[in-house]
Amino acid sequence: MSKQESNQRSKFLPVVLSALAKVLPGVGYSLYKKRLLTPKKVREKWSSQVRCFHVETPYGKVRAYRYGEGKMVWLVHGWSGHGRQFWPLMQKLAEQGYCAIAFDLPAHGYSNRLQITIPQLVRAFDSAASSLFEPEVVIAHGIGASVVANSRWFKRFDGKFVMAAPIVDPCKHQRSLFKDYTFNHEYFERFAHDILRxxxxxxxxxxISEPLGSFPGVTHIIHDKQDVMAPLAAVLPLAEKHNVELITTNTLGHQRILESRKFMKILP
Structure with missing residues (x-):
């Protein structure tokens, strides 16, 4: 399916869900749930210089990518993201004496599965983290920041945690996808109950706020002022509450924030 076809289908879905909510609510909810559980899979070719390996998790094999030698840095993507997004940053890290490891979490990139919940991503990350050397730095993008912060592994990590355009509240974020439609409240409450069950x-x-409150390490946030997916206004209270250094960029948006040169200025 082309990107244009995917966008057209996404625009048409709320109309279909609105109609089904009135006549076939069960079918409507099934489509709604599928939409919230299915990230977009993006697969981009890696350089032959990158070492690819797999890590077993409860939700299938996670594909991981290693580049460079030196102090360890983990790179964790967000919803509908993939490890290849970090390739330009990985090259910069390697030049400065770091070993960078990026992942394709389950249902993302080249890893297994088509559907996943965010709590399952957390468990998959925990499983992958247990089989790797401890990093000095973790850089997490979007919902990836919540995945890391809510993991059991994070409770014993005391290094540097860099959040790139973090989505502070993943529940609120997913609820907002259909916020302008009457079916959303009932369907999302059911969806949240399914996750609980x-x-x-x-x-x-x-x-993110609660686990960050007890984090003993150093935290930074890099965020773009023009980010529409994760507005800066949602991050400001988090930075103020936990006295986190907030570094802003302009015009990069949510995805291109990973291209910022400011990452290299805050690494040890």
Missing amino acids: RDRVLFSSMN
Whole structure:
């Protein structure tokens, strides 16, 4: 499916869901749930210089990518992201004496599965983290910041945590995808209940703020002023509450923030 076809289908979906909510609510909810559980899979070719390996998780094999030698840096993508997004940054890190490891989390990039919940991504990250050498720095993008912060592994990490355009509240973020439609409230409450029943996690509890409050390491946020997906206004209270250094860029947006040169200025 082309990007244009995918965008057209996304625009048409709310209309279909609105109609189904009135006549076939069960079918409507199934489509709604599928939309929230299915990230876009993007696969881009890697350089032959990158070492590719796999890590076993409860949700299938996670594909990982290693480049460079030296102090360890982990790179964790967000929803509908992939490890290849970090390739330009990985090259810069290698030039400065770092070993960079990026991942394709389950249902993303070249890794297995088509559907996944955010709590399941957290468990997959925990599983992958247990089989790798501890990093000095973790850089996480978008919902990837919530994945790292809500993991068991994060509770014992005391290095440097860099959040790039973090989505502070993944529950609120997913709820907002259809916020302008009447079916959204009922469907999302059911969706959150399904996560609680299946993953035994209260989705609304996955805000980054709580785990960040007890984090003993150093935290930085790099965020673009023009970010539409994760508005800067949602990050400001987090930075102020936890006294986190907030570094801003302009005109890069949510995805291109990973191209910022400011990452290299805050690494040890």
